[in-house]
Amino acid sequence: MLALRASFNLVRLSTMLVHRLESQVHREAGWSMAGFRVFCVWVAAEMEPRGDRPLLGPVASGLSSVLNTLERDGLVERHRESADRRLVTVRLTATGEERLAAAYGRENDVETAFFARLGPDLEQFVELMRRLLRGRTE
Template sequence: MATDPAEPSRLDYVSFVDYAIERVLGELPGVDPLAMRFVLTLHRATSALVYDLESSVHRPRGWSWPGFRVLFALWLAGPLEGKRVAELTGMSRAAVSALANTLERDGLVARGPAEQDRRVVLLEITPAGHEAISSAFTAHNDREQAWAASLTGEELRTLIGLLEKLMTGSAASDVKRRF
């Protein structure tokens, strides 16, 4: 559904993709419109999903999306060094360190030395953090189910397989990562 380029005021979040592709192709005819549509659509879907989870589940609990991701990793795989949390969450070490400060202040995470090397600092979820993340995850999963309900089980499995293929494909070895 191409929107009249003379009417950009009528664009919305979804129709802007068509408009952007049309305008870019007018400026740069060699651009691959399918690849462009893929990245714009994936980014918009991800942004909408994250915003929904953050605003409906995590912000009411005083967390950001990254804060939830840190708690989630520590809940399931902790105790962990900050660099491992960064690897598992796709965040920078600096971001994990800053989030750990906030989560520690709120009593959800504790720092302590590793038994095998006392110089290594581990992040560990506290009992209060465990209670908070396990109760939050129920609401989180309710939102996941609402998003997934738009697709059939087979469509979900196909989409998951395609996204996993994308993450492990030939471009994945060249991907710049945050950690």
């Protein structure tokens, strides 16, 4: 029963945080949470979308649609640099980089406020989540 309560509360917290981030940060920035997750994967360097699907989670199934929207808005650009025309490399544009940096700052503010109630216990909470993530089975 304790595991059920832990699971239920984790899902509730996650849903609350995602909703808060989407309404207070990402909608204002002009993209969805799915678009932001794509940014997070590609922010370090250009990458091929098909290789990063596991990192994208639920966004992966709608990746093409998300990329179409981000490209339409001038935030990413796609390049075909291979003989295999199915392979596409995605890069952030300068506009995408600027808007993403601003959103990161705003997201950090919302996250800080969300977890403020934990005070010094936040460090232990983070470590417990890391432990669960390291021990996951797929």
